[in-house]
Amino acid sequence: MRRAVMIYRSAVALVLFAFFALGGLLVSPLMIVLRSPRLCQPIVRNLWVMLVWLFKALGIIGVEFPCKINNLRGCIIAANHPSLIDVVLVTALFPRTLYVAKAALLKNPFLSAIVRHTSLPVDERLVDAVVPYLNDGWNVLVFPEGTRSAPTGQMQEFHRGIAQLLLRTSSSLVCLGINVSRTILSKNQKPWDMGEKRVVYSFRVDSPTSHVPDNARALRPQAIALTNEIRRRIDNLRTTVHN
Secondary structure: OHHHHHHHHHHHHHHHHHHHHHHHHHHHHHHHHHOOHHHHHHHHHHHHHHHHHHHHHOOOEEEEOOHHHHHOOOEEEEEOOOOOOHHHHHHHHOOOEEEEOOHHHHHOOOOHHHHHHHEEOOOOOHHHHHHHHHHOOOEEEEOOOOOOOOOOOOOOOOOOHHHHHHHHHOOEEEEEEEEEOOOOOOOOOOOOOOOOOOEEEEEEEOOOEEOOOOOOOOHHHHHHHHHHHHHHHHHHHOOOOOO
């Protein structure tokens, strides 16, 4: 019986990921035509909301989140990154949210057009690109680890880019802890390894905080201190449980 359940869950997951990849290909021409993230993001978000709904309806995952999570506007969201579908889940939960994506995703044939037109550049252009969206009430999602957490659930070293972004834009910060009841879709883990029980994702957020640079001090030590603060805050919000 256990084996049959695991086979069912694995098969359903593979079908859903195939649906995800096909959907990416089908909407790619539309992304190329529309180009603007303001137009492309709502379309992609609706597709991802549908994907999350299917995952939940078929018993693959559960999602728990506080009601206030979708009321954020004009914030930089810092989150841990335990699994491959974190961007999908967070984007589905947060309206009007763009994300900072690593350049490697632009080489993925299924996702390149979506990523190019719903994300922000992870280079020296980022600050200038972020400000108009924040001023217009959009959120920006950043994973300070830069990649997925270790398979053990331990967070990777945090990069200082998000701290520098906060200090240079004087933006509000919200820390988001993504908690999973069992590790799935982590680094070096097979995508069909879904186990025999529904995996529950829960999201915990803290209150927005403002970060204005102290112009009397050098930016680097302020960024280091803020990076350490962000890591502590996220670590307090996350509780990865392994079965």
